[in-house]
Each structure stands twice: as C-alpha cells, then as structure tokens.
Amino acid sequence: MEANIAIPSDSKETWSGGGVRPFGASYGKMMMWFFILSDALTFSGFLAAYGLTRFKFIDSWPIADEVFTHVPFIHGDYPMYYVAFMTFVLIFSSVTMVLAVDAGHQMKKNKVTWYLFATIIGGLIFVGSQAWEWNTFINGSYGAIKTSDDKILQFVKDGHQVGFADFVVGDRGDERVTHTKKNGLWFVSGQTVADYSVNQVIESYKADPSIQIKSELIDTGKKQKVVLSREEGLEQLLKGTQIVEGANLQVNEYGNTIFANFFFFITGFHGFHVFSGILINIIIFFNVILGTYEKRGSYEMVEKVGLYWHFVDLVWVFVFTFFYLV
Amino acid sequence: MAHAHESNVKRIWNVFFILSVITIVEVFLGIYKPAGLHLTNFLGTSPLNWIFIILTLAKAYGITWAFMHMEGEKKWFRRSIVWTAVFLICYLVTLLLLEGGYLFDTLGPLVQW
Structure with missing residues (x-):
C-alpha cells in the first residue's frame, strides 16, 4: 500500500477513486458499506430508544397482537398475517435484486432488466402495504376513552373488544355537531366532534351489564391486559374526558401515545428508505435499458445499489421482530 | 474477483x-x-x-x-464493518435497556392503577 504518498488525482477517474482498491473493494462499494454501517447505527439508535421506552412502561405497553389485527378486504381478527406478507414481499424483492446482480456478473443485460423490474414492483407493493398499515392504525379499530389521569379505557364484551357502535345508545346529549362551512361561519373551522360523547358512553355502560372495561395494565402472569370488574370499571370511566378513535401524535386508542410516536417514526423512517431505494432502482433500471453499464463493461453499479436494497430488507427484519413479535 | x-x-x-x-x-x-x-x-x-x-x-x-x-469480501474489510456495528449496537442496547428498567423501577410505583 502507498501509505502517506499522495496519489495523483488529476486523472479523469477521481470520482471512482482513481482505480485504487484498498481491501480489494472499489471506492464506491466501500463507501456504500460505510454508509450502511452508519445508517445501521442510526436505526439501532431508534430501536434501542424504543426498547428503553418499552422497558420504562413495561407494565402497560400495548400488545402488538391486539393493535395490528387487520388484513385488507377481510373482516375479523388476524394478527401478524399481513405484516408477515409484507416481510415476504421484501425478502423476495431482495432475492430478485441479488439475482439481478448475479446476472450482471455474467453481463446478461436482459436478465438484469427483468430482475430489476421485479425488484421495483416488490418495493412498490411493500410501500403500498406500509401506507395501508398506517391508514388502518390512524383510523383505529374500536375506539376508547381517555381519562383525566391519561389512561386509555377500552371496552370488552364476552372477552372480545367491542367498538362504541356495538353498545352505545341514545344521543350525545349536548347537541354538538361538527362545524362545517355550509352550516356556520365559512371562515372559521372547529374540531371534529366524535359521534358519541363521554356522558353518552357512561350512560350506555351503566345500562348494559355485559360490557366491561379493559385497562392498560398488563397482568404479568398471563401477559394480557387486565379486565376490570363492573364497579372498578365505572369508577375509572367516570374520570373519562375524551373519546379517542384511532392513533396520532397526541392520543392513541391502543394505549401509550409514545407507542404510536415510535411506530410512526421508525416505520416511517424505514418506509422512506424503501421509497428512496425504489427511486434509485428506477434510475438504475433505465440505465440498464439504455446500455450504460453494458458500455462501461461492468454492472457494479447494480451491485452497489443492491447493497442498499438488501440493507433496507435487513432493517425490516429487525423492525418486524421488535415491533410485531417480541 | x-x-x-x-x-x-x-x-x-x-x-x-x-x-x-x-x-x-x-x-x-x-x-x-x-x-x-x-x-x-x-x-x-x-x-x-x-x-x-x-x-x-x-x-x-x-x-x-x-x-x-x-x-x-476481504477479511479485515468485513471485520471493519461487522465488528464495529456489533460492538457499538451491543453497547448502546445494553445501556439503554438497563436505563429503561431503572426508569420503570423508580417511576412505576408512582403510577396509580
């Protein structure tokens, strides 16, 4: 190695490191690896922060199986299935990417084109699923009541969670409706008024003895949320201040608000990586079609972009474990 | 190669x-x-x-x-990536999870259920 010796950099190849290959890796590939290392540390910082927060609220953290229970076009409780599907899509798009790299080594332009195309499609399916997952999470499933001491109360009947529509009767009792431009001042806007009021929910709870309240607290023996007795439930319910439907950065019908914050932040940051990966794949895809790498005599660019794409898959493997499984 | x-x-x-x-x-x-x-x-x-x-x-x-x-990849190139990541991540995760457990031990009893 030419340690401490300046290498002439006035040749045309400076962008690619001037042909110097320490460790037998080209400049671009080596820098991609170091970028991936730093990005891996960023993601582990997020996931470790998630771990810290979960340990801090270990006795009341939302149970993932009760949060992510939806599958598109199908009603009912199906925890895990959809996110497992997403995981397969991403692993499979990793496979088509590595097949594209392999075809590139053999200078088979046609194969590289088709494998890259499949990779892009896989990426799009994944981001689409992610958007659907977010939409479902933001809209919520059952609705809950938030109390004055910041706790979330959910409703169960015969051991199954139920929504407001399943037991709330009567009317709001306070005549409030959501302000719209056509029935009020068009230049002001107000908050959306929920279909039900807290008082109405309390009255309906009193009227229907089959309804019980599920608290956020976890029974450590059974690893399930504690269901309160009718009397304890009423006592908690009387502290109710707000109807919560869905999750956002202020409230979360599934439990701790910070759970929603971490969900949005970590899956959002990962989704943004997938999105930028798709864009880079598309650029590379057109370069392959135009014959850029054929002329260059090497498909190494596909390999470098492939490293990034595999990394996105690698991160998802960890997000999947720590958000949905553990 | x-x-x-x-x-x-x-x-x-x-x-x-x-x-x-x-x-x-x-x-x-x-x-x-x-x-x-x-x-x-x-x-x-x-x-x-x-x-x-x-x-x-x-x-x-x-x-x-x-x-x-x-x-x-060459052995030491591989190690410069893998060892760095494994060491730093283990270190960070250990500290943060210990801290999370401590926060629960001190703040948990103050929450009324």
Missing part, C-alpha cells in the same frame, strides 16, 4: 428458502404463543422472545453474508 463470472443462482434460492422457513416459524410462534415458552422467564425475558431474537440474528446473517456478499 476470480469467481465473478460463475453463477450463484442455486445458492441464492437456497438462502431464500432458509429465510422463508425462519419467517414462517416466527409467524407461527407469534400467532400461537405456546404458553410454556411465552409465560415463563429465562435470562430476563421469555424463552419465546429469545427464540425470536436468535432467529432474527440468523436471518440478518443470511442476508448480510449471502445476499450482500459479505462472505466474498
């Missing part, structure tokens, strides 16, 4: 098969949560969680070594 022109297609599908089987096992255990693994405690968490973590690391190894072709 002396082996640059030979095809690895068969190996790629093998690795995909292994990764798929691991994912299916994870999903199966995640849905059924066998009580003997889920409700017992081993080294600070349930054996089920340890299984998930070990399977995840196995998947990460498969992706990095086979798909990202880490096995083909």
Whole structure:
C-alpha cells in the first residue's frame, strides 16, 4: 500500500477513486458499506430508544397482537398475517435484486432488466402495504376513552373488544355537531366532534351489564391486559374526558401515545428508505435499458445499489421482530 | 474477483428458502404463543422472545453474508464493518435497556392503577 504518498488525482477517474482498491473493494462499494454501517447505527439508535421506552412502561405497553389485527378486504381478527406478507414481499424483492446482480456478473443485460423490474414492483407493493398499515392504525379499530389521569379505557364484551357502535345508545346529549362551512361561519373551522360523547358512553355502560372495561395494565402472569370488574370499571370511566378513535401524535386508542410516536417514526423512517431505494432502482433500471453499464463493461453499479436494497430488507427484519413479535 | 463470472443462482434460492422457513416459524410462534415458552422467564425475558431474537440474528446473517456478499469480501474489510456495528449496537442496547428498567423501577410505583 502507498501509505502517506499522495496519489495523483488529476486523472479523469477521481470520482471512482482513481482505480485504487484498498481491501480489494472499489471506492464506491466501500463507501456504500460505510454508509450502511452508519445508517445501521442510526436505526439501532431508534430501536434501542424504543426498547428503553418499552422497558420504562413495561407494565402497560400495548400488545402488538391486539393493535395490528387487520388484513385488507377481510373482516375479523388476524394478527401478524399481513405484516408477515409484507416481510415476504421484501425478502423476495431482495432475492430478485441479488439475482439481478448475479446476472450482471455474467453481463446478461436482459436478465438484469427483468430482475430489476421485479425488484421495483416488490418495493412498490411493500410501500403500498406500509401506507395501508398506517391508514388502518390512524383510523383505529374500536375506539376508547381517555381519562383525566391519561389512561386509555377500552371496552370488552364476552372477552372480545367491542367498538362504541356495538353498545352505545341514545344521543350525545349536548347537541354538538361538527362545524362545517355550509352550516356556520365559512371562515372559521372547529374540531371534529366524535359521534358519541363521554356522558353518552357512561350512560350506555351503566345500562348494559355485559360490557366491561379493559385497562392498560398488563397482568404479568398471563401477559394480557387486565379486565376490570363492573364497579372498578365505572369508577375509572367516570374520570373519562375524551373519546379517542384511532392513533396520532397526541392520543392513541391502543394505549401509550409514545407507542404510536415510535411506530410512526421508525416505520416511517424505514418506509422512506424503501421509497428512496425504489427511486434509485428506477434510475438504475433505465440505465440498464439504455446500455450504460453494458458500455462501461461492468454492472457494479447494480451491485452497489443492491447493497442498499438488501440493507433496507435487513432493517425490516429487525423492525418486524421488535415491533410485531417480541 | 476470480469467481465473478460463475453463477450463484442455486445458492441464492437456497438462502431464500432458509429465510422463508425462519419467517414462517416466527409467524407461527407469534400467532400461537405456546404458553410454556411465552409465560415463563429465562435470562430476563421469555424463552419465546429469545427464540425470536436468535432467529432474527440468523436471518440478518443470511442476508448480510449471502445476499450482500459479505462472505466474498476481504477479511479485515468485513471485520471493519461487522465488528464495529456489533460492538457499538451491543453497547448502546445494553445501556439503554438497563436505563429503561431503572426508569420503570423508580417511576412505576408512582403510577396509580
């Protein structure tokens, strides 16, 4: 190695490191690896922060199986299935990417084109699923009541969670409706008024003895949320201040608000990586079609972009474990 | 790279098969949560969680070594990436999880249920 010796950099190849290959890796590939290392540390910082927060609220953290229970076009409780599907899509798009790299080594332009195309499609399916997952999470499933001491109360009947529509009767009792431009001042806007009021929910709870309240607290023996007795439930319910439907950065019908914050932040940051990966794949895809790498005599660019794409898959493997499984 | 022109297609599908089987096992255990693994405690968490973590690391190894072709890189280049990541992540995770447990021990009793 030419340690401490300046290498002439006035040749045309400076962008690619001037042909110097320490460790037998080209400049671009080596820098991609170091970028991936730093990005891996960023993601582990997020996931470790998630771990810290979960340990801090270990006795009341939302149970993932009760949060992510939806599958598109199908009603009912199906925890895990959809996110497992997403995981397969991403692993499979990793496979088509590595097949594209392999075809590139053999200078088979046609194969590289088709494998890259499949990779892009896989990426799009994944981001689409992610958007659907977010939409479902933001809209919520059952609705809950938030109390004055910041706790979330959910409703169960015969051991199954139920929504407001399943037991709330009567009317709001306070005549409030959501302000719209056509029935009020068009230049002001107000908050959306929920279909039900807290008082109405309390009255309906009193009227229907089959309804019980599920608290956020976890029974450590059974690893399930504690269901309160009718009397304890009423006592908690009387502290109710707000109807919560869905999750956002202020409230979360599934439990701790910070759970929603971490969900949005970590899956959002990962989704943004997938999105930028798709864009880079598309650029590379057109370069392959135009014959850029054929002329260059090497498909190494596909390999470098492939490293990034595999990394996105690698991160998802960890997000999947720590958000949905553990 | 002396082996640059030979095809690895068969190996790629093998690795995909292994990764798929691991994912299916994870999903199966995640849905059924066998009580003997889920409700017992081993080294600070349930054996089920340890299984998930070990399977995840196995998947990460498969992706990095086979798909990202880490096995083909020079030994010390590989180590400059892998050792750095493994060391720093273990360090960070240990500190943060200990701190999280401490926060629960001190703040948990102040929360009224």
